[in-house]
Amino acid sequence: MTSQTxxxxxxxxxxxxxxxxxxxxxxxxxxxxxVLFLLIGGSLLRDLFDPAExxxxxxxxxxxxxxxxxxxxxxxxxxxxxxxxxxxxxxxxAAVLDATPSGPGARLVGKYIGAGAATAVPxxxxxxxxxxxxxxxxxxxxxxxxxxxxxxxxxxxGLLFVAAFALAVPLIMPAPLFRVMFVGYxxxxxxxxxxxxxxxxxxxxxPLGGYPMVALLDFHGIDGDQTWAGPxxxxxxxxxxxxxxxxxxxxxxxxxxxLAAAALAGxxxxxxxxx
Amino acid sequence: MRPLTLWRYEARRAGWAALLGPLIAVGLGVSxxxxxxxxGDATTARFLLGGLEMGVPLAAGVGxxxxxxxxxxxxxxxxxxxxxxxxxxRRLAVTLGWAAVVAGVTAAVLIATGWWxxxxxxxxxxAGQLTWAAPVVGLGAAGFAAGxxxxxxxxxxxxxxxxxxxxxxxxxxxxxxxxxxxxxxFATTRGTVPGDWTGNRLALLGAAATLVALALxxxxxxxxxxxxxxx
Numbered sequence: 001m002t003s004q005t006x007x008x009x010x011x012x013x014x015x016x017x018x019x020x021x022x023x024x025x026x027x028x029x030x031x032x033x034x035v036l037f038l039l040i041g042g043s044l045l046r047d048l049f050d051p052a053e054x055x056x057x058x059x060x061x062x063x064x065x066x067x068x069x070x071x072x073x074x075x076x077x078x079x080x081x082x083x084x085x086x087x088x089x090x091x092x093x094a095a096v097l098d099a100t101p102s103g104p105g106a107r108l109v110g111k112y113i114g115a116g117a118a119t120a121v122p123x124x125x126x127x128x129x130x131x132x133x134x135x136x137x138x139x140x141x142x143x144x145x146x147x148x149x150x151x152x153x154x155x156x157x158g159l160l161f162v163a164a165f166a167l168a169v170p171l172i173m174p175a176p177l178f179r180v181m182f183v184g185y186x187x188x189x190x191x192x193x194x195x196x197x198x199x200x201x202x203x204x205x206x207p208l209g210g211y212p213m214v215a216l217l218d219f220h221g222i223d224g225d226q227t228w229a230g231p232x233x234x235x236x237x238x239x240x241x242x243x244x245x246x247x248x249x250x251x252x253x254x255x256x257x258x259l260a261a262a263a264l265a266g267x268x269x270x271x272x273x274x275x
Numbered sequence: 276m277r278p279l280t281l282w283r284y285e286a287r288r289a290g291w292a293a294l295l296g297p298l299i300a301v302g303l304g305v306s307x308x309x310x311x312x313x314x315g316d317a318t319t320a321r322f323l324l325g326g327l328e329m330g331v332p333l334a335a336g337v338g339x340x341x342x343x344x345x346x347x348x349x350x351x352x353x354x355x356x357x358x359x360x361x362x363x364x365r366r367l368a369v370t371l372g373w374a375a376v377v378a379g380v381t382a383a384v385l386i387a388t389g390w391w392x393x394x395x396x397x398x399x400x401x402a403g404q405l406t407w408a409a410p411v412v413g414l415g416a417a418g419f420a421a422g423x424x425x426x427x428x429x430x431x432x433x434x435x436x437x438x439x440x441x442x443x444x445x446x447x448x449x450x451x452x453x454x455x456x457x458x459x460x461f462a463t464t465r466g467t468v469p470g471d472w473t474g475n476r477l478a479l480l481g482a483a484a485t486l487v488a489l490a491l492x493x494x495x496x497x498x499x500x501x502x503x504x505x506x
Contacts, residue, residue: 025430033437040441040448040455075440079433090347176292176341176432177299180334183436184303187443197310 008102012110013117020084020118029076030122037072045069048134055222058143062131063219066150069130071190071208073123074162078182081166082175084115085267098275108167108268116163123159124151146217153216154209157253161207164260168267194235202229203240204252205259215249285365286373290341293370296334297377304330320393323385324406325464327378332410332460333439335374340418340431342366343494353497360494363419367487371415378407396463398472403463409479410460414439416483416490423490426500458482 020026037045045068047053048061055061085108088094098104131147134140162182170178189200190208202210210229213219220226229244229252242248286294304326308319342363346352352359385391386400397403414435421431442449442460450456450467457478459466466472494500 029433076433076437083429174292176337179432180337
């Protein structure tokens with residue numbers, strides 16, 4: 001990496017992060033989502049602080065909390081990022097930026113890291129806030145370690161995957177249409193039972209993190225009776241569902257990151273053709 | 276300007292997403308029905324009606340959430356004789372009207388082919404049209420109001436999609452109490468208390484009217500629109 005590229009990348013990350021983290025909507029959307037969560041009640045979020053209801057193991061509690069918090073907040077995450085890359089064209093600053101010595105690739109990666117990280121701040125704040133409250137309430141401080149591990153192998157790879165597609169896909173379709181398709185994909189590719197219809201849920205391409213949860217965090221649902229990864233009898237696409245092992249779990253994380261890189265490269269190519 | 280020209284213009288300003296979204300939603304509902312490997316008649320019919328009750332409202336809701344904040348020169352709109360909120364109301368009508376056309380035609384096909392009647396809680400061919408009409412109007416109004424408050428499609432679209440997903444993922448929890456049941460979007464295909472259906476549909480329509488009125492009040496403060504969404 002040349003020094004010019006490094007400088008462009010650093011400046012771009014800092015600028016995009018600061019710009020995005022100051023947007024009120026980046027905070028309001030997750031806040032309203034959590035309010036809705038708490039209003040409904042009866043979910044794990046409330047049960048976590050009820051000694052009679054919460055899971056016995058701190059690990060199960062914080063991973064289960066991640067599934068709920070990240071599974072729901074990532075919808076807003078993808079929708080909020082969907083206008084970031086096309087924004088430069090909409091505001092007619094893309095040509096000005098292209099005229100500077102900064103390379104478009106470094107600016108794209110900077111926007112990806114900066115805007116993606118800033119939009120993730122409220123999600124991580126909510127998650128670690130709840131995990132800290134849980135650790136203090138139960139006295140199980142090692143819950144924070146499990147929360148960090150969950151963040152590293154489930155939440156971060158998933159958000160990197162979502163952010164790449166949220167930036168790149170609106171280059172080839174209107175951003176509102178992407179938001180509709182993204183929500184449909186998120187439910188279909190994460191939640192739909194594999195024996196109901198062909199789905200990417202519980203495969204290696206599972207941004208909710210089925211393989212890491214099962215093989216790295218030994219999580220099988222709050223009550224220990226759920227399947228999050230691996231072959232499902234009678235399901236199609238089982239060739240994408242090898243038996244969950246730690247190696248396969250790391251492979252599934254690598255698959256998400258490779259697909260994210262491919263999406264960004266595709267977005268870069270589309271912009272280069274239009275320039 | 277001739278009325279037809281005006282409405283064609285408003286349809287273009289509503290955007291491709293508003294026009295393509297409902298068609299894609301119906302297409303996905305039909306695809307899900309075809310792909311369901313546990314298909315019985317009732318399950319397949321549920322997917323087909325689900326496309327109308329879930330897919331079309333999502334598309335309409337995001338379309339309506341994207342109406343405020345997309346005019347590049349909103350100062351011009353604020354300077355003409357027609358109030359800008361009336362212009363936005365026309366685009367809201369186009370977005371919801373097109374969703375209604377797509378859903379209505381699909382419903383007519385389902386009724387004619389007998390699939391409508393195969394879902395036990397279909398509520399008949401006439402009143403049953405509230406299956407799609409109430410959530411389309413309800414989520415559309417929520418998106419429009421969110422767009423007016425946040426002055427931009429990103430936050431409003433994120434809220435609409437989150438609300439929709441929330442009701443999908445937590446269908447039972449969302450319907451534990453009467454207020455939640457009355458505002459539940461998918462009462463026909465995922466409702467827990469069939470006796471609440473009529474009240475639920477009317478409550479959604481009432482909430483929609485309230486939200487549109489709220490949006491019009493907010494949009495009346497035209498100075499808020501000049502800054503547009505924080506970039």
